[in-house]
């Protein structure tokens with residue numbers, strides 16, 4: 001176990017199999033946290049496990065489809081039994097969803113996008129809030145997108161979910177703002193070199209974009225016990241630490 005700023009702490013990351021979530025899980029592990037890694041792709045979770053061990057930490061692998069709301073509920077109970085509390089929750093998993101005019105979206109695709117990007121995050125709040133309250137320094141970060149603030153043709157389902165995630169996180173922050181030990185914030189990575197970005201912009205040269213590892217360092221900063229803000233949205237690049245509180 002490393003002696004980093006998260007040594008002895010438990011951190012749950014959704015979408016830990018690739019992209020920003022995987023890089024965040026590794027950054028948190030390098031800071032000393034035990035990682036609870038969530039995703040559907042078991043092989044990718046096992047590869048992550050190897051890298052976390054090499055970084056001197058440990059992981060609990062949870063192959064889970066975020067459409068399984070009951071599974072998210074059960075996870076909270078299982079983590080309580082095993083660890084007694086949770087210190088960090090990074091709600092990162094997401095899908096782009098159909099990039100189709102609103103009038104032509106298949107209802108099943110609409111539903112699936114809302115379930116993974118929005119409802120699963122609420123189910124995690126429901127499942128994990130009691131565990132985070134038991135931490136000495138509970139930190140939650142929900143991953144949003146610039147799409148939450150733009151109405152662009154064909155981005156409807158994705159943008160709707162990200163706008164909703166922002167009010168979800170801000171509501172949770174308002175409900176917990178009297179707790180000195182629990183902070184809830186939002187993070188917008190901006191364009192990042194991942195599979196999702198390549199799917200949205202197939203003609204773009206990925207090498208022109210920041211790597212998930214760079215973005216992950218910014219998410220790590222929001223997860224540290226020393227980070228005291230709550231109810232805010234942070235835009236990458238964090239080296240500028242441009243932050244703003246959304247209009248009330």
Ligand code: NAP
Nearest residue numbers: 015017018019020039040041065066093094191192194196
């Ligand atoms: P990515 O590379 O496509 O990774 C998405 C992750 O979500 C994967 O680990 C995937 O795991 C997981 N996931 C998707 N559906 C799931 C399901 N049904 N159940 C469980 N896990 C599921 O995407 P990314 O770019 O890293 O995106 C991470 C977050 O950043 C997302 O919330 C995205 O909206 C946001 N974001 C990204 C960018 C960008 O430019 N990349 C910009 C703004 C915001 P499995 O497939 O193994 O289940």
